[in-house]
Structures are given as structure tokens and as C-alpha cells.
Amino acid sequence: xxxxxxxxxxxxxxxxxxxxxxxxxxxxxxxxxxxxxxxxxxxxxxxxxxxxxxxxxxxxxxxxxxxxxxxxxxxxxxxxxxxxxxxxxxxxxxxxxxxxxxxxxxxxxxxxxxxxxxxxxxxxxxxxxxxxxxxxxxxxxxxxxxxxxxxxxxxxxxxxxxxxxxxxxxxxxxxxxxxxxxxxxxxxxxxxxxxxxxxxxxxxxxxxxxxxxxxxxxxxxxxxxxxxxxxxxxxxxxxxxxxxxxxxxxxxxxxxxxxxxxxxxxxxxxxxxxxxxxxxxxxxxxxxxxxxxxxxxxxxxxxxxxxxxxxxxxxxxxxxxxxxxxxxxxxxxxxxxxxxxxxxxxxxxxxxxxxxxxxxxxxxxxxxxxxxxx
Amino acid sequence: xxxxxxxxxxxxxxxxxxxxxxxxxxxxxxxxxxxxxxxxxxxxxxxxxxxxxxxxxxxxxxxxxxxxxxxxxxxxxxxxxxxxxxxxxx
Numbered sequence: 001x002x003x004x005x006x007x008x009x010x011x012x013x014x015x016x017x018x019x020x021x022x023x024x025x026x027x028x029x030x031x032x033x034x035x036x037x038x039x040x041x042x043x044x045x046x047x048x049x050x051x052x053x054x055x056x057x058x059x060x061x062x063x064x065x066x067x068x069x070x071x072x073x074x075x076x077x078x079x080x081x082x083x084x085x086x087x088x089x090x091x092x093x094x095x096x097x098x099x100x101x102x103x104x105x106x107x108x109x110x111x112x113x114x115x116x117x118x119x120x121x122x123x124x125x126x127x128x129x130x131x132x133x134x135x136x137x138x139x140x141x142x143x144x145x146x147x148x149x150x151x152x153x154x155x156x157x158x159x160x161x162x163x164x165x166x167x168x169x170x171x172x173x174x175x176x177x178x179x180x181x182x183x184x185x186x187x188x189x190x191x192x193x194x195x196x197x198x199x200x201x202x203x204x205x206x207x208x209x210x211x212x213x214x215x216x217x218x219x220x221x222x223x224x225x226x227x228x229x230x231x232x233x234x235x236x237x238x239x240x241x242x243x244x245x246x247x248x249x250x251x252x253x254x255x256x257x258x259x260x261x262x263x264x265x266x267x268x269x270x271x272x273x274x275x276x277x278x279x280x281x282x283x284x285x286x287x288x289x290x291x292x293x294x295x296x297x298x299x300x301x302x303x304x305x306x307x308x309x310x311x312x313x314x315x316x317x318x319x320x321x322x323x324x325x326x327x328x329x330x331x332x333x334x335x336x337x338x339x340x341x342x343x344x345x346x347x348x349x350x351x352x353x354x355x356x357x358x359x360x361x362x363x364x365x366x367x368x369x370x371x372x373x374x
Numbered sequence: 375x376x377x378x379x380x381x382x383x384x385x386x387x388x389x390x391x392x393x394x395x396x397x398x399x400x401x402x403x404x405x406x407x408x409x410x411x412x413x414x415x416x417x418x419x420x421x422x423x424x425x426x427x428x429x430x431x432x433x434x435x436x437x438x439x440x441x442x443x444x445x446x447x448x449x450x451x452x453x454x455x456x457x458x459x460x461x462x463x464x
Contacts, residue, residue, distance in 0.1 A: 109437050110422040137423075137437070145413070149422040225420030230434055240438050 039184055047180030049089045056085040075268050082264040086306045090256050093177060094302050095245055101172045102244035105137040106237040109229045110146050113163075114153050118226070121156075123203060129159040130198035133166035134191075137244075143167075143335055147342050148218050153226070157211020162202030164339075165355060169330045170194035174301050181309050182318075185373040190322060193365070197358040204354060205347070213347035255303030263306030272314045281317025281370070287363035290320045294327030295356060301329050318370035323363030330355055375403065375452060378410040380419075380426035387411075390425035390439045397445035403453075430456070 027035030044050050060081040061067065067074040113132045120128055136146075143164065150160045170191050178187035205211045232240070266275070279286045308321040331352060340348055379394045381387020391409045398407055410416070416424065423437030427445065429452040440448070 111420065111436065114422065145417065145422045145424070148417060149420075152417070225418075227420040227433055227436075229436055236438075236444065239441065239444070243439060 043179045043183050047093065047176055049085075049092070049180070052089055053085050056081055056088070060084070079264045079268045082267050082310075083260055086260045086263060087256065089180075090260065090302055090306065091249075093180065094249055094252065094256070097173050097176050098248045099241045099245040101176075102137065102241040103237055104172065105135055106232055106240050108132065108135045108137070110136055110149065111227050111229050114149055114155070115226045117150070117155050117159055117163075118153055120159075123158075123199065125156065125159045126162040126199045126202045126206075127195070129155075129162040129202065130166040130170075130195045133163040133198065134170050134172065134195070136163075136167070143338050144342050147339070151214060151218050156206055157214075158202040158206030160202070161205045161211065161351065162198045164351075165201045165330075166195055166198035168332070168335070169198065169326060169355075174325075174329070177301065177305050181305060182312075183373075186318070186370070189366075189373055193362050194326070197355075197362065201351075201354045201358060205350060208350075210347050210350045213344040215342055215344060218342050252300040252302050255300045256306075259299065259303030260306045263310040266307065266310035266314060270314065275311055276315035279311060279316035279320045281320060281367040283317075286317055286320040287323045287360055287367065290316075290324035291327045291356065291360050291363065294324045295331055297328050298332035298334075299328050301325065304328050317363075317367040319363040319366030319368070322366050323359050326359045326362065327356070330359065375405050375456065376430050377403075377405055377407045377449070378428045379407055380410045380416050380421060380428060381424045382413065383411050386439045387425040390427070393440045393442045394427060394445045394449075396442045397440075397449055400442070401446060401449055401453075403449065 023035055023038075060077055064073065064077040067077050113136045117125060117129055117132065147160060147164065150163070151157075175187055175191055178190055277283070278289060304325050308325050311324075312318065312321050336348065336352070339351070343351070377394065377398060379387070379391040381390060387409075391407065395407045398405070410428075416426070419428065419433065421428075421433065421436050425435075425439055426433065426437070427435040427440060427448060429449070432452070434448040434452065435444075
């Protein structure tokens, strides 16, 4: 790195650390409520958009007039309110989050990730692989080149699979959405647990020798070169971020419409008792039902969130809905089909089984211990 | 100049190729732009994210769909480094 860049990196790190220290001192001297205030503001108003909810509520009920709870007018008004509010909220979040995150991801091209990972070994490498999986831009058409590139570069199957498991499961976008819907403690717990699952999954695949079951063309052939990715200007990064934002919005639009529609239905029409009996945290089968529905499905996380949030407010267990979201986003038919081209059936099956079991386990764990975070 | 627009054939790589072709035309470059889709060859170059742009064997862009303006800038850079042999414009 050139000297000027290294300096600005240190300054950024210094500012971040300084702010954290300031926040902690604020908590010690002025009380934790004061210290928490900016974080609550971020999760309630910026990411959770409580102000938008009040605004939409006022508008809808201004049009509808007085409505009494229990009447069909109330159901319609509430549904309309939910639909408008959630659609705008998710739309805005999608645009801002994808833009910001793509900007960050422009600093982590897969070629650079490969170079960084080449330097580490063992469990430490798996952990870094899982972390980088979170920030490396990943579309299903790049999973094969990335897989091949990592393998030929000599990265262990543990690292490669830790990366592959964490990529769709944990990303900055999901993190921010979860903060808005469920608050910081749960969001951070979700990320940590997802990364742990990725590391354990990768380690199992490597240690059991399953990782060797890749197609032959993957192992042989070239791809040992580490390239220096071309430098991007600020404008390049902004253009890239903006393109990613529009592409994602267009791709995900219908998932969001359907998700918000379902969410509105669950929120206002479906009785609480149904949700509680089927998906409540004290049922032994809730997590299994949620995962069972989620695994064969694929939807973008922006579409699953309104459904998850509505279910949660109707009494579904925290772990149950996290299991639902994870199972919908982690495994998708297109990416599995692509992966099958590079990986033999035995390994592909192991990959799916590990991810599903991990998700179910996480679901039960959050149902049992989630109360600690709320 | 040997100009290669790398891709997998998906819509994004098509858009990238077309941008490079348009840019070359605007700059009056007569060399043909190759739409290179061989995934083994792309891997051999160490590239893991397409679309990409390679000129005379040197990598100018990876992992993003170029706009015509961006492709022009990169083509101009390639032309400049061809005519100057010192290290300062590499």
C-alpha cells in the first residue's frame, strides 16, 4: 500500500477506536441508557424507520376516518398501512444498504480475497474465510470461478467451504436489516452464530476428507496466478455501487412485493393462535416446520424479512423465524446447480446436510436462549 | 492492440462487451474487440470475477460492467502506456 493510503487507513481505524472508547466512557459516567441512545436511534429510526410508520399510520387513518378494532374496515386499513409502510421501508433500506455495502465490497474483489487467504492456515484460515465471505461480492455465477480459483491456489477445502457457507448466510445487508427489525443484540448474535456455523461446517468438510470430492477439472489446470486487481477511482466505486443498487432492486422487486403482501396478511388476517401453535418457541416442531418450508424455497432476504417480522409479532419463536430466514437464503436451487458442476454429489449432499442441521440447531438455540437478548 | 472483453455470456458480460466495442469505435481504434468466453482461459489469467477487460495481456478491469466512458478511459490508458516506455505511466 502506498504511504498516503496507509496513513488514511490508520486515521480511520483511530477514529473508529476513539468513538468506541468515547461511547464506553459515556456509558460509565453518564449511565448506559445515555450510551445506548445513539445505537437505539440507529436501530429504531434509521434502520427501523419508526418515523415512517407514524407518518403512514396518520395518512391511512386520515383517509379511512375512525375505525374500530375488530371490524373489516380496521383490517383493510391496517393491511394497507402495513403494506405501504413496509414496502417503502424495505425499498429505501434496500437502496441505501446495497449502495453502501457494494461500495465497501468494491474494496474486496475475490482475487484479493484469494491472495489474503493464501497466507493463513488451519482454523484461523477458516475463520478469516468465513469473515471474508461476508464482504466479498458474490453472485451465483461467480461461485464456480471462486471455488475453482481458491482450490487451485491451494486453499484448503475448509477455507473454501467456510467462505461458501458464510457468503449467502451472513452479509452486511442482512445484518443491517436485522438491526432495524430486531435490534443490535439479536443481529450481532445472528452474525456470530452464522460465522461459527460456517467455520465448523468448513472444518468438518475438511477433516472428514469430504473436501476432496471435487470434480477433476477443478484440481487440475492453471489458476495459480495471484493478480493485482486494477485500482478503482472513487467515481468507479460509486458507479459500481449505484449499478449494484439498481440491479438488485430490479431483481428483488417482486420478492419484496410478495413478501410484504404475505406479511400484511399474516399481520392482520391470520389469527395469532395459528402462528403460535405452528411456530411458537415452546413447540418442539416449530423450527423443523420453519426449516422444512424454508429449505426448498429461495427468496431474497429483503422479501423474507416482512414475513419473518409479521410472524414474530404474532408469536412465532425468535429462533423459528431466524431458522426460516436462514434456510430460505442460504440454499438456493440455482447456486446448488452451479455448485454441482464443480463438486461431486457426495460433497454437495454433505454441504447441504451440514448447513441444514446447523440452521436447525441455531433455531432451537435462539428459541431457548433468545430471551437473553431482548 | 489486442482487446479482449471477458465474460461468461450472461447479460452483464454482453453489456460490458458492447460498451468496449462502442468505446473503441468512438476513439477510432480499428482493432477488433474479442468477446472472450473461455472459462479455463479466464481462470488461467487469474481472473475470478467477470466481466473483465484485458488489453495486450494486461488486466484493466475485473468484476464490473463497464460504461462506455469508463471503457474509453481504460483504452486511452492502454494506448498511452504503449507509446511511452518509461515506468511512470504503467
